[in-house]
Amino acid sequence: MARIAIDMDNVMADITTHYLTYYEAAHGIKLDSETLQGVPEGEALPEGMVRQFLNTPGFFRTAPVMPGSQEVIKALCEKYEVFIVSAAMEFPLSLQEKLEWLNEHYPFISWKNIVFCGSKTIVEADYMIDDHDKNLRYFKGERLLFTAPHNINLTDYKRVNNWEEVAEELLATAPAVL
Template identity: 80%
Template sequence: MDNVMADLTQHSLDTYAKEYGIQLDPATLDGIPEGSGFPEGVVLKFLNTPGFFRNAPVMAGSQEVIKALSEKHEIFIVSAAMEFPLSLAEKLAWLNEHFSFISWRNIVFCGSKTIVEADYMIDDHDKNLRYFKGAPLLFTAPHNVTLTDYKRVNNWEEVATFFALSNVEAV
């Protein structure tokens, strides 16, 4: 979910600007571990703030492409949400609002994505793709721009192209 369907990078930048009055250049986050581009403890504070996950912006194009995929394939939304207990209810509410076509039966909150057995996984983290037995797709995020071990998709338009979805316009 995070940085694939929900734009937590932009949300963190916007929240930081609102709370601290400093607008960080998104390019300063490229190639460094997630959260490291902010002063120590700031991102952890955001991740533990009520409403943070609930108010994340939707990644451009994700709704249209996931809807089209769900019409042809069984889709599961998997999030390693257990680390941040506040995120559980907020992520479910967020999914119900923005991806209402996905059944609660197809939403999995877990501690580790190593339990996932599927044909494909779209994720932004090597730690989630490394042991995946299906075909991994690395969704571009600032913290993974230097990784070269996976087929990369930069946006949802490229996901639509990869799965040869016709008549889908990822906006």
């Protein structure tokens, strides 16, 4: 059975919208997501704000679910061996919160298929869906870049803009289950 590694932040969880919501709550200023287009993720908000949010208790636990991800990932689980792979070690608070978030929103994913790591260079799969070049660059399988504001200018990978496109790419051509 073919294996898929799926990132969490800005792939399953809408972290960009979450940044904007946190920023508005903290500063009373509503930013449009268009202002983030092409800006590196850590530089999208005033200095230090992204890192501050990522270290705020509850940030990862309350992230909104990316539209369509639950249904498509559930369908992928029927045709592929699916692993959720998140480089979560940099933000220790995220470990428990991400696990709780996955259990709430994706209860069909077994704990055995969740990988929290520091570097995704160790990941071996047939496909990887991720929003960061640093994670896709060294991956040996088929790389799918999930569109996020910070990666809008990347052209080195096959791009998927939403979960409907992931379904078109991977469910229409899924290998037969043995």
